[in-house]
Amino acid sequence: MNVFRKRRLSLTIFPKLIIAFLLVVAPIYGIGLGMNQLGEKSVREELSKSLNSRVDFYLNLLEVENEQMMGLLQQYAVDKDIQHAAFISNTMTIGEWTETVQRIQDKLQLIKSSNPYIKSVSAHILTLKRTISSDETISDAISPEYEAVASVSKLRGVGKYYWHGRLFMAIAYPGSDLPNMKATYVLSVEINEEMMKQSLQNFSDYKNAGAMLIHPENGWILDNQAGEGLTHELSDYLRNRPADSADEGYAQLSAGDSSYFVAYKRSHAFGYYLIAYVPSVEMVGAIDKYRMLLWLLSFVSLAFIIAYSYWLYQLIRKPLHRMIAGFRKVEAGKMEPMPLPKTHDEFYYLFQRFNMMTNNLKVLIQEVYEQKLRAQTSELKQLQSQINPHFLYNTYFILYRLAKMHDNDTVIRFSQHLGGYFQYITRNGSDEVPLDAEIKHSRSYVEIQNIRFAKSRITVDFSELPEGCGDMRVPRLILQPFIENAYQYGIETKRRDGRIAVTMTEQDGRLLISVEDNGERLTNADLQRIEANLVHQGANMEYTGMLNVHRRLQIRFGAAYGVSVARGEMGGMKATLRLPMPPSPGKAAESSDPSDLADPNDAKGV
Template sequence: MPNLIPRGWLELNIIPKRQWRLTIFPKLIIAFLLVVAPIYGIGLGMNQLGENSVREELSKSLKSRVDFYLNSLEVENELMRSLLQQYAIDKDIQHAAFISNTMTIGVWTETVQRIQEKLQLIKNSSLYIKNVSAHILTLKRTISSDETISDTINPDYEAVANVSKLRGVGNYFWEDRLFMAIAYPGSDLPKMKETFALSIEINQEMLKQSLRNFSDYKNAGAMLINPENGWILDNQTDEGLTKELSDYLKKTHEDSVDEGYKQISAGNNSYFVAYKRSTTFGYYLIAYVPSSEMLGPIDKYRMLLWLLSFVSLVFIVAYSYWLYQLIRKPLHRMITGFRKVEAGMMEPMPLPKTHDEFRYLFQRFNMMTDNLKVLIHEVYEQKLRAQTSELKQLQSQINPHFLYNTYFILYRLAKMNDNDSVIQFSQHLGEYFQYITRNGSDDVPLDAEIKHSRTYVEIQNIRFAKSRITVEFGELPPGCGDMRVPRLILQPFIENAYQYGLETKRKDGRIVVSMIEQDSKLLMSVEDNGEKLTNADLQTIEANLVNQGADIEYTGMLNVHRRLKIRFGAEYGVTVTRGEMGGMKVTLMLPMPLSLGRAEGPPESNDARGE
């Protein structure tokens, strides 16, 4: 029969499924994204550049504070060192050490007072000095800025006892206290016995107070750490942070890194850290600021950026929906109309409310369907009715065959409260009946037919345990998936295998579905290992297929056999044999797509094939 509808119109049927990416709607969306994405990318890049710039400026500021504070401490330390070196050769202290036994009581008293006044001057020269002591070893006495001369050497001398081995001023950490000291004569005159030592105890509370004022940020602070002797001076109580910073500086010291800037994590918090080592005294000054405090404004801008992103996304979705309503939806309605025309339903489409190009297209489409209806009615309607009537009659014999048992299975599953199986069974059942009852073309892709058969098997798997009956599907030869075949040609034979071959089999039931190419034909076979098939039954079935006898128990098989002959020709159809597993083997012979020559066109008339 000649094709009444242009080939280009028929091809619209596959656009929504296989060529969706080539349609107008996704192209418009992609074009819109190509416009929006660079703008958004530039905004994101500008925000990132701004964030990096702020980070860099904040890091420079933190480093500058560390440099300034460390320089201040070094100035104070240099002052203390110079005072110790200056008073190490003070005449009063030397007289007290060398000639005190020749002094009168009055002279001795005045000498001690002058020494104490000088020690007090040293103490008052810096806020970071807690106490200044002169340990006179020749007298075994100590004169300090806070106390008069003692009868014995002050126990604090133990902290600086090793200073005599040094040349100049030494730093000592003893019992959580920090000292600076110088000995006379020290190592400058190794053969001369040590006579006295001057020591300064650093006021760590004042250092802590100074560290508290280091930064204006909340929860920020600074620390002084000497990785060599473990001395740590901190103004906060977070032991985890102190340990993290201490361990980090130990590693830094081992790597001989004197200064730097880094972001570290301590507990659940993140900190920006700047540090620098005093080359004169060996300790590190490290300042830390919580990332949330330093980058608080940046985080706000980041939140605004995310808000902008969300608004942009909403705008894009709204724009896409608007395009969908404006273009995609009318196109989809028009394609649906073409599908209906292809299926033989010449129904006019309602005109859209908008007065645009689509309204004009819908009007012309309705005019086209009216003309086609007239043409079909006048020339081909009777012949189409005759062929369609026969095919529908044959198909209708199969459709209700599976209906009787399914609802009893569903009833049984629901009564057992097996909700999961009810859901799965209902889904497969819906797909099954949707396939066999849908109003569309009688021809379907072979892939769809095989998928329907698999759905049927899933339904039966719920009815029969998989250990009782197993079904194996072979691979379809390449290029056969899109082949158009009559609907419901494979599933009826699987149903027959269940119903007549394996239904009474309690275990080890097996069905094998194979698909092979042979002599330019596609052979699809369904074989079971049932034990009920007798030779007499097999001969009866073969005779009915040859003679196409009247209605018998195997009506479904004759149905498929008849429809394949109508669709493809007399050389194709159904054959039955006894399979290698002992049961029935049904083979469907179909033409390979390349040998069809009309796979994409409508079926030929019976006259063209000599039917």
């Protein structure tokens, strides 16, 4: 039952309306989403190109500045004043030493002022164990900063060093060019990280965007405003990249609850990466808003579609529901007209036609019912008129023979049975009789046949009628024709041991009355022909009485009842009458309303 209800619900108009609207609207929104995705993809590509070009341009500027600083260091690494201070300071007078130190400091200041990214310049004179700086006069001892660049003496040319979060460039003299000689002095430049940070701040025009320099190997990071989470993610990303991957690229990373577009490029001179990052919301925020608006529009449209479909459903549901209820009443046999709707629309026309249909059905049903009654009466009259002349001749011949033998008792008994028999089949009273009366008539017929045939030749056994079935009203002459067929077509030619059994049992709410004989004349072909006649109806059939009973039972009780035949256990034919069991005491009898009668077209009998 639940499955049926679910199936019926799935076939209602409401889901069909929603599906129809969605089929129309879905392609439009699909195209809109596709356009949004294509636009987002195009914007992402353009932004990636813009970020990459900015990174490339700024890193090239840094490389130019680095090359300039390295060139200055290489130029002043062979400066004569620094060499004099390192080699012949002991031969100088105080005045000459002072002038030499001053000139060296002026040159260091010149180097510093030549490039905004230089914070300080120092000359570490190892022979004197003293340092001359652009920011300070000559010291009494080697500056601690020398520790950052001490290993430069092993290199040829300029070296780059990261020391305590500071970036240095340095060159030694004579350096590795003369391996047998120790370095006499080292020129070093400290990079001005503050100036580089200021340059990084001007890198991007987006809000919360920025740039940073990261050396993933030694952990040096120069950042203007990135948070710790993003810095950590970028460092891990660069550190874990495959060794054979490109030195520049574009990626999207997540840090905390934020997502960033990142462009990076490696500096071959220093080994650090220049990284530009922009929050995704700043780059594609508008597109995300458009997407959200599109989804919002989709949900609103869906809600509108459902509401509109429900309104249409209600608009047609009420009259349609009333019409369905009217049809169900018609199915139940209640031909009631429905009140017309107030609106003069299509449903008004349908209700009008429905009322006309119910009126016509009432007329047709009444006519069909009357035709059923007429057919039932005429068939009964036909059966009553089918008094077998052979049977009539035999009865008169038996009376003649008994009278001649002066067997008056048998004549009296035979006349009584014969009179009751003809009175029952010829009377024009009610067409329906109690089942007891029908069985009594059949017994009278059997008594007549017993007088005709010797009891030792043919015996007839009647079982007991189930309790409560005697008063059941049935059409007249439904049992005797089957007993007559058993005599005539089954055992009339048997010389001895002929037997007819009439059994009455209850099974599955039905009363089954069976007439079975042990005749030997029934062939399989005859049995199949009788079964086919009972099922498919036909005209001019031999077993007129049997087919007549079958059709009258179906007219009276419905297509589920009637007559069926089969080969019985005794070898002859077994005809079974299927009748409804009468209602138990206290329950109402079945309705005799014309609408409760089965349609004669449903009957399968002949």
